[in-house]
Amino acid sequence: MDEKLRHLKESMDRTILRNGALRAEEKQNILFAIRMRKDRRKKRFRIGLGAAAVLCLSLAISLLWPALHDLSSHTKVARAPQEKSLSPKNKDQAEDKTEQMRILDASDPPQYNSGFKYEKNDTPVTLFTYIIFNHYYYRKTGQTADPSELGQEIGRIKRTGVWQELRSGDSNNMRPGPIYAIHGKDPAEYIAAKGTIMVGRKMRESYLIFKKYKPINP
């Protein structure tokens, strides 16, 4: 048996393993399979890389978003004073908006005056600062007057708040104090009272100009 086994290779190659040659097409199949798998790996790698990039980008945006948002808010705040100085009209609108926002944001907003009915396109009285003078609303213009421009005292603000029954000397926002006429302006149309305005980020005392708006009992 040992002698036969020593020639096992020849015996098996002649008989049972005679079909064992690796044909050219088999070889090509193997090489093709290798290339296919290599391509698949490359593809998988590229997809993985793309997914990782998207993930990193999303992560970076989510991390940087608060900072970007803050930056954007600061830019808007910085622009606001510039916009105000562009023209008196813009200034008025900007002041009104600021005022409206301040009132809307207040923790205890003023109630609607039940006796007042405003018309279509009318601004609700709760959304602007007013003084009641001679049975009329005088609405804040956003403009200020220099103390030298002030005329004589023509009335007083007596109470601050929102009242069921309005009368001269009431204001929803202005502190009690004198009401002045303004030099060069009709006192029936324009009045001034001491209040505060925002300059940049600081509050400053100033004489605010109010314009006749509408009667309290139309």
Place this chain on the structure above:
Amino acid sequence: MDKALIGTDGHPDPELLIEQLLDEYGESVKKLAYTYVKDWALAEDVTQEVFLSVYHHLPRFRGESSYKTWIYKIAINKSKDAIKTRFLRPNKLLKKLKAYTDVYDLSAEARAMDAIGDVRLSQAVMRLPVKYREVIILYYYEELKLEEIQQLTKINLSTIKTRLRRAKAMLRELYEEGVTHG
């Protein structure tokens, strides 16, 4: 051969290398796989798997053994895996039939060639249980040393020797009683 496959920079082109390894060891691997799985179609699949694995692991081949030893090791593992999973293959019956036909054709041809001894011996080897067939093939067919077989199969040297002794005894009996189909 192994040295010739390594480039001057010590890093051969994997594509070129795999082609050369395929030329050099493709047939041996296929035959070795066949001695385990006894099915040429399955042996072809195993061969493909072996070289795919070789290609995949080429960058990590440290040259601690020869390419031959390394590839044979992969081939043995893949063949054993194939034996374990072959019963799950859907075309098992078809392949068994093909294997039967191969043996039948072989017998006819062998009779014509009057090479009775070769056929008897080969078929006796193939009828051995896989753990005995493995050592006979590696030792006598592949002409590997016992230490190399130990390295490839991770079987103790004494176990290999025992298996060789028992395998020869079994072969003797099978050879004497003659070969029937299958």
